[in-house]
Structures are given as structure tokens and as C-alpha cells.
Amino acid sequence: MMYLGDMDGVGITMAIGALRALAFVFDVLTFPVYVILQRPWRARALGRRVKAVIIATETESDNTDVSIDIKGNDNTNNSTEPSASVKAKPITQDTKSITYRSTTQPGKVHIQLVQEKIDTMAKMFDYVSKAYPNKRCLGTREILAEEDEVQKNGRVFKKYNMGDYKWKTFSEVNMLATNFGKGIRELGNEPGQNVAIFAETRAEWMIAAHGIFKQSIPLVTIYATLGDEAIAHGLNETEVTTVITSFDLMPKFKKILAMVPKVKTLIYMEDQLKKLDESGYKQGIEIIKFSEVLKRGANSQVVDVPPRSEDPAIIMYTSGSTGVPKGVILLHKNLIATLKAFCDSTDIYQDDVMIGFLPLAHVFELLVESVCLLTGVAIGYSSPLTMIDTASKIKKGTKGDATVLHPTCMTSVPLILDRISKSIQEKVSKGGPMKKVLFKFAYDYKVSWLRRGYSTPLIDRVVFGPIRALLGGRMRLILCGGAPLSPETHEQMNACLCATIIQGYGLTESTSCATVQDFYDKIYGRVGATTTVCDIKLVNWEEGNYRVTDKPFPRGEIILGGDNISAGYYKLSSKTDEDFTDVDGRRWFRTGDIGEIHPDGVVKIIDRKKDLVKLQAGEYVSLGKVEAQLKTCPLVDNICVYGDSSKQFCVALVVPNQQQLKELAAKKGVGSLSFEELCQSPEMEKVVIAELMEHGKKSKLEKFELPAAVKLVTEVWSPDMGLVTAAFKLKRKDIQERYKHEINRMYAS
Known part of the structure; x- marks a missing residue:
């Protein structure tokens, strides 16, 4: 995630060696204290506990309800044992669906x-x-x-x-x-x-x-x-x-x-x-x-x-x-x-x-x-124009809203966290050699201990304190929703902002409620288990080749059921009948999202029906998945991948990061061109394709999933342009219509 740039190799080795030696001595002296005070085994056990269980399976031949015996749970998270036991018929090869329910019991406010x-x-x-x-x-x-x-x-x-x-x-x-x-x-x-x-x-x-x-x-x-x-x-x-x-x-x-x-x-x-x-x-x-x-x-x-x-x-x-x-x-x-x-x-x-x-x-x-x-x-x-000290409407020398308010919690969407992440990387890359070494060492040191269940208060104060101060210095919890958050950004923001970022999943049709990540869950890329008021059903989607009998995890379309499910769409009865159903007194909504559910009951969103494109050779490409991975590339501020089922490859419209694009151009010897000229340069497009290919391979994308041609876009996509929603989700049809000539050119080339 972090990089050092060009530095003297001997100097780097000596600096890192000295830091490691110092850290080793510090760890030896303080480890017993941290073990006693932080009790990391408790956090690890809580993170591993079962959070949702199967309550029903449905096969091709019958509808089988499965009983669930919920044990007592005071919701204080003091128990490391699963809070539910299941008496379920084993999943067979002809199973059509599986239903999961939360093991968490209602808390004080709920009661x-x-x-x-x-x-x-x-x-x-x-x-x-x-x-x-x-x-x-x-x-x-x-x-x-x-x-x-x-x-x-x-x-x-x-x-x-x-x-x-x-x-x-x-x-x-x-x-x-x-x-x-x-x-x-x-x-x-x-x-x-x-x-x-x-x-x-x-x-x-x-x-x-x-x-x-x-x-x-x-x-x-x-x-x-x-x-x-x-x-x-x-x-x-x-x-x-x-x-x-x-x-x-x-x-x-x-x-x-x-x-x-x-x-x-x-x-x-x-x-x-x-x-x-x-x-x-x-x-x-x-x-x-x-x-x-x-x-x-x-x-x-x-x-x-x-x-x-x-x-x-x-x-x-x-x-x-x-x-x-x-x-x-x-x-x-x-x-x-x-x-x-x-x-x-x-x-x-x-x-x-x-x-x-x-x-x-x-x-x-x-x-x-x-x-x-x-x-x-x-x-x-607050507003984005006044939130931080350097916001566009804040007078120089005065304080932004966060510095005055000192908030402890906030909501965010992945795009905002991606921008903060890239801003941090950009500032580090512009720093001196020693600053880069110190930051990279501190980041790697903190992440390694976080994964073991420990916090690092000294590193937090000395190295990450200035970053945390951007949001007022007291931020402890950031709730993220609206779109998938990449695991890389999730882990980096947890470390650099010294706050816990909790990802959730929900839709307007489910009143924002479906799953919420557990506070102790440190496996990034997942959206949590189903909540106490909502059941999740996975249903086979044969066209996309997703089935609940898949190994190692059941996969399928996510259907949500509970009191949180909307009454339907206003004056759209046919669309309501298509997406909503009532079964045995419970309201269900068909989301169109594809998920897999892990043994601890936690959901991972892996695809979306409307984002799936079948290429000419028969390969399926999940446009959203590819975009989510490529957006973690420092070069990319935003990206829309397009696939034509009559073609053998995908193409992409890329909103590049100006600073990163200029630095890449200088590195590749493209010339001293303006940002607009670089975006028009066919040579620069080839350079960007190569960068995306390399980043995509590191992100474990298949070759056919990676765009074979790109168009560099100078304008930043914003809601008032009509190209992204207020939650900064791509409006694919509008983007494709606006850039249809560029898309045709990419395929023609």
C-alpha cells in the first residue's frame, strides 16, 4: 500500500534495521503489559464467533423448514461461544435456497x-x-x-x-x-x-x-x-x-x-x-x-x-x-x-x-x-465545503467543523475513504526519504499488531495523530455504506485514522438494514452478518452459475425478509409485484445482489445481476467487482468498465488522479504535457492500460476481466453532472450515453 520511492538502498536498509531493532527492544519490554491490559485473545475469539446460522433449506422436491434453538445472550459480547444451535437437514445437491438468521439477541434499546x-x-x-x-x-x-x-x-x-x-x-x-x-x-x-x-x-x-x-x-x-x-x-x-x-x-x-x-x-x-x-x-x-x-x-x-x-x-x-x-x-x-x-x-x-x-x-x-x-x-x-481546516469554504487560519466539533462517529461512503487513502499516499510520496521510511515502518508495524488483536497507542499518537486530527482527533467509529469498500482501503483507513470502520449492507427497499459488520471482525471485504430483524435467503442463480451448493461457500442471489422491508414502490404495482413477496406473514425483497456466506454467518457481496456481462467467448465479467479492484490503484480516481457481449474484451472510462498521471508520464518519458493533453495522448492510454493490467493481476483479476482499452476522462464525475448518484454510485446508462463515441472508438481500435 505504501511505497518508498527512489532512495539510497544502503540508507534505507540501515534506517529500517535501526527501527526494527528499536521496535524489538520496545516489544520485549512492553509486551507483558499489553497482553494484560488489552487481552487480545478475547477480541480474536469474538471476531471468530458464529454470527448467523442456517434456519431453513429448500430443495427442488419440497420446502423444508428447519428449527433453530436460540440460546440466551445478553448482547454484551462477553461470550465466545456461538449463541445459537442448529437442527438442520444437511444441504444436498438439489438444494435451491438457504435461509440464515442472526444469533444476536435484542439489546437494551431494542427491548x-x-x-x-x-x-x-x-x-x-x-x-x-x-x-x-x-x-x-x-x-x-x-x-x-x-x-x-x-x-x-x-x-x-x-x-x-x-x-x-x-x-x-x-x-x-x-x-x-x-x-x-x-x-x-x-x-x-x-x-x-x-x-x-x-x-x-x-x-x-x-x-x-x-x-x-x-x-x-x-x-x-x-x-x-x-x-x-x-x-x-x-x-x-x-x-x-x-x-x-x-x-x-x-x-x-x-x-x-x-x-x-x-x-x-x-x-x-x-x-x-x-x-x-x-x-x-x-x-x-x-x-x-x-x-x-x-x-x-x-x-x-x-x-x-x-x-x-x-x-x-x-x-x-x-x-x-x-x-x-x-x-x-x-x-x-x-x-x-x-x-x-x-x-x-x-x-x-x-x-x-x-x-x-x-x-x-x-x-x-x-x-x-x-x-x-x-x-x-x-x-x-457540516458539509464537505466546511468539514476540515483545508476545506474550500474555510478561511485560511480558521478551523473546519471537525476541529471545532471533535466528533466521535460519522458515516461515509467508500469514495470518500478512497480519496482520503489516496491523499495520504500522495502526501507520503512527496515527503523526504526518512519520512517515507518512518511512515512505512509505522504503518506495517501497526497493521501487523492489529491483525493479532492489539492496539498501538504510542504509534497512534506519534505517527498517526496528525492524520486523526483532520477529523477532530476523537473519531472512534466510521460507518460505511452505499457501495462495496475495498479491503485495502478498509485496512489502511482503520490504521491511519485510528478508528474502527464498520461496513454494512442494505438498500432503500430494506430501510438501509440487512447486514452490519461485527466490531471485532477483522476479515476485510465482508459486510457482516444479518441483523436481528432481518433474515437473509440465498437463492440459486443458474444463469450466473451461482448455487447454494457451491464449495467452499454457499452462493446465490440475496433475498431479504423482515419488518424492515418496504411496502413497495410508489405507483409502480407491477415492479412491486416483481421484486417483493409476502410468505407466511413475512415480507421479502429480491435484491439482485449476489452473495456468499462464510461458516461464521458473515456475508460477502461478490456480484450483482445487472453488473454481469457475458463476453463473446462465454466468460462472465462482473463490472462492479473489476471497478472495485481497479479503484484501489493510486492512478484511478474513478472508473466505469463497459462490456459488450458481442466483443471478446472489456473497455474502461478512467477518471485519472492528476498528480499520479503527471508523475507516471514523467517516469515513462511521455513529455511535459498538461493534464488535458495527457488524457488525449494515445501513448499515455497504453501506459495506463499497462498499469491497470499490473494492478489487476496483483488484485487477482483474470486476464479477460481487465479492460483492453481505456479512455482517460478529464472531468470529475459528480452527482450534479448526472453521472453518479448522490451516494456516488455509477449511473452506467448515463455514462455510456455520454461517452458512447469514445466507447465505440475503443472497440474499433
Whole structure:
């Protein structure tokens, strides 16, 4: 992962030898202390324990239910024994499916929700506001001023001069949510009538959502980064008359309002410094400040209409990676089920602080933040523009949000962690020879001890402290979802950020809930075992040659079942019938993802039906798997692999890392060209192909899986371009359409 570059061989050998000798003496002197204090055998045993077991198998000839006897488990993770025993019919060669269930028992929060009969989001927030009335809940950083800052090249950028976080307590947030819900009713929105939120992640988003929940009004969520047509599609399909948005997004509606005739009211969350210019909007549209809705609600005599468990809470529009966004109907019981599961799967502490910045319109961020609310964890809001000290909107010499907030937990998507990983590698490669030697030695030393179950506090403080300080210095837990995280990035980020990164797997249709990686599981590349509220069924996919009888691990399409499964797609009954089924009172969803399940019950995602391409010679190529491996190459910032079934090879569109591409060009003697000129160079394309081939072989990809031609793309793919989703998943059809001429050229060559 780390490399030294060109250094004097004798100097390197001597430096490493001295470090090894010093480390050996240190280890001998401190090892007994570390053994006593850290007890690594316990962590190793917990990591190996069985986390899910087979409860049923289905064969070609019959449907056989298999009993499971769950033993007592207080969920404190003190036992190293499997917490379930199985009485199962052995898997035979004609088995069609296997069903797995978690061995974890419900935890304290889960049990409290059941005992208190909390089955809606409205009941949940009333409950926590009474449990933590004076504890800080939602925080927003104060913007003191926006100032001009002159750069070295003479250009002038607008930067924020920011103050401290301003906090609202749980009781204050609950009161504001109550007032907002009543204010929405005062504007004429009735229970059962959809209301949309189209805004960036911020405290007002969460306040508005809970206010709407309290009035039995379904909340329509739409990504702030979607294109105008996709936004209009969601608003028209759900027939909303009121849209809640933000000051920054209001100008978009000057165009969108012409496409959404039923929208009559725009509520906007105010900017801290600027006032809205209300000119230029469609005539007849009522524009209201967020604070005005709160005032109307505070003076309202409207009687609350609390929701029922089976009522729709959210119509959440997917980010549309495969076409037009679909509205997924999430019931209150779906959200509560996921809250129970996440609380059972993750250790949460009373003094935790979360930094919230991913889109709340994404089911993963919304549910993780809801877990924080349920457990009394404070949430401080941020954005990529202000998160760290060097962020683009932070005034030079002032602090980013993370440095001020000192969060202990956050959510992330793999793309963000990949970028941090490459940034670390880039900084190390630019350092002096001794700095490279020290960093590589410290990294290898730490990883070797982590794999044995030990922590390395001295190395963490001396070497990795500055990296950890980027996120405030207290980060202990990063929850990663939305796409597969490569094992290499996972291990490197665990080491360099001195935090535990937990990967999970879920979909909007399963309310973000399916599997969560165990805190003690150090086998990277897996997504954890099924949660306490959700069963996982593997079903044969004959076309892809995946079967539950495969050795060494059962493989097949993943089907999820439980109270977390959505009611279906909004106004898409045929698609709902295709993907969802009800069997014996349990709702199931066919994911399209292919998984294998290891003996300890942990899932590994190995393929996706829609990503599988059969080449002319008959080989199957998993485009997603190839992309995930090639994205770990330092040269690659993003990549989309394309396969034509009438051809014998794949091709790839590559967004290269500018610095890495220039360094590679200099190394290969291509010439002193600009980044744009390098991307146009046929000679550079050949060099990049060779690099990808070499990296792919190291990643154990087959020769036919590797792209035989590439096109270097100068533009960075972002959600507002419509080429990736808000969760940074590739929108293959849109990418292929945009670059169809380049794809044809690659195949022609």
C-alpha cells in the first residue's frame, strides 16, 4: 500500500534495521503489559464467533423448514461461544435456497422500544425528548461573515469566517418539530397528503421531518443533487403541493416550477447571512420562510394526528442508478425495525458526538442519524465545503467543523475513504526519504499488531495523530455504506485514522438494514452478518452459475425478509409485484445482489445481476467487482468498465488522479504535457492500460476481466453532472450515453 520511492538502498536498509531493532527492544519490554491490559485473545475469539446460522433449506422436491434453538445472550459480547444451535437437514445437491438468521439477541434499546410500545417515529421522538430533555441534540455552526480571500495566483474566493456550534436540546427540537408540523397543517396540508423535502443535510431538515411525522403526513425525500427532470418526476408523481427547500436551492425552482403545476407553496430554510430575492418565481407561488412556519405552528390550535405503525412515513426516491428514480414506500414500522437492528449491532456511548454531512435524503444517513437521536447522541451538522481546516469554504487560519466539533462517529461512503487513502499516499510520496521510511515502518508495524488483536497507542499518537486530527482527533467509529469498500482501503483507513470502520449492507427497499459488520471482525471485504430483524435467503442463480451448493461457500442471489422491508414502490404495482413477496406473514425483497456466506454467518457481496456481462467467448465479467479492484490503484480516481457481449474484451472510462498521471508520464518519458493533453495522448492510454493490467493481476483479476482499452476522462464525475448518484454510485446508462463515441472508438481500435 505504501511505497518508498527512489532512495539510497544502503540508507534505507540501515534506517529500517535501526527501527526494527528499536521496535524489538520496545516489544520485549512492553509486551507483558499489553497482553494484560488489552487481552487480545478475547477480541480474536469474538471476531471468530458464529454470527448467523442456517434456519431453513429448500430443495427442488419440497420446502423444508428447519428449527433453530436460540440460546440466551445478553448482547454484551462477553461470550465466545456461538449463541445459537442448529437442527438442520444437511444441504444436498438439489438444494435451491438457504435461509440464515442472526444469533444476536435484542439489546437494551431494542427491548425498551418493545416494552414502551414505540412503533412510530412520532412516538420515538416524544420518548427520547423525555429521556434526554436537556441534553444537546442538533448543532449548527454559526457563520460570522463571508469574506474575500486572495489566492497565490491572484484569484479571489469567497470564504467563511465561522464561529462555534449553536445547540438545541432534545426538548427544544421536539417543540420545534411539533410547531413545524402544526404550521404545515395551518398551510392547508392534511394528514395523508404528501409533503416533499428537497434540501441539503442540516438541522432544519430533521426538525421538518419529525414535524411531518407527527401529523401523519408522508414525507417525500428527493436528493438535492438530482437533475431538474428527476426532481420534477418525483414531485409530480407524488402530487405534492408543498416543497420544503433551502435558500441555496431556491433559484432552481425558477425553472422547475414550470414543470410541477401542482406545487403551490415553497418553504425555504433561511441563510445565516443573506436574504432571499423573491423576484423571478412563477406567479401565484407562495414563498414562506421556515421560521414563519414555526411561528404559525406555535400559535396553532390544530390537534395532532399521530401516525400508526402501518402508515407510510417516507416516500424515498432512489438516486436512480439504473434509470428514472423510483419512490420507495417506507412505513413507520420499517424505520423502527431498522432502529432496533442498528442499536443491536453497534456500541453507542452517551458522550458520542456525530458529525452529519451525507445526504439525509439517503436512507443510510437518515437511519444512522435517527439511531443517534434514539440513543441521546448529539449531531453536529457540516458539509464537505466546511468539514476540515483545508476545506474550500474555510478561511485560511480558521478551523473546519471537525476541529471545532471533535466528533466521535460519522458515516461515509467508500469514495470518500478512497480519496482520503489516496491523499495520504500522495502526501507520503512527496515527503523526504526518512519520512517515507518512518511512515512505512509505522504503518506495517501497526497493521501487523492489529491483525493479532492489539492496539498501538504510542504509534497512534506519534505517527498517526496528525492524520486523526483532520477529523477532530476523537473519531472512534466510521460507518460505511452505499457501495462495496475495498479491503485495502478498509485496512489502511482503520490504521491511519485510528478508528474502527464498520461496513454494512442494505438498500432503500430494506430501510438501509440487512447486514452490519461485527466490531471485532477483522476479515476485510465482508459486510457482516444479518441483523436481528432481518433474515437473509440465498437463492440459486443458474444463469450466473451461482448455487447454494457451491464449495467452499454457499452462493446465490440475496433475498431479504423482515419488518424492515418496504411496502413497495410508489405507483409502480407491477415492479412491486416483481421484486417483493409476502410468505407466511413475512415480507421479502429480491435484491439482485449476489452473495456468499462464510461458516461464521458473515456475508460477502461478490456480484450483482445487472453488473454481469457475458463476453463473446462465454466468460462472465462482473463490472462492479473489476471497478472495485481497479479503484484501489493510486492512478484511478474513478472508473466505469463497459462490456459488450458481442466483443471478446472489456473497455474502461478512467477518471485519472492528476498528480499520479503527471508523475507516471514523467517516469515513462511521455513529455511535459498538461493534464488535458495527457488524457488525449494515445501513448499515455497504453501506459495506463499497462498499469491497470499490473494492478489487476496483483488484485487477482483474470486476464479477460481487465479492460483492453481505456479512455482517460478529464472531468470529475459528480452527482450534479448526472453521472453518479448522490451516494456516488455509477449511473452506467448515463455514462455510456455520454461517452458512447469514445466507447465505440475503443472497440474499433
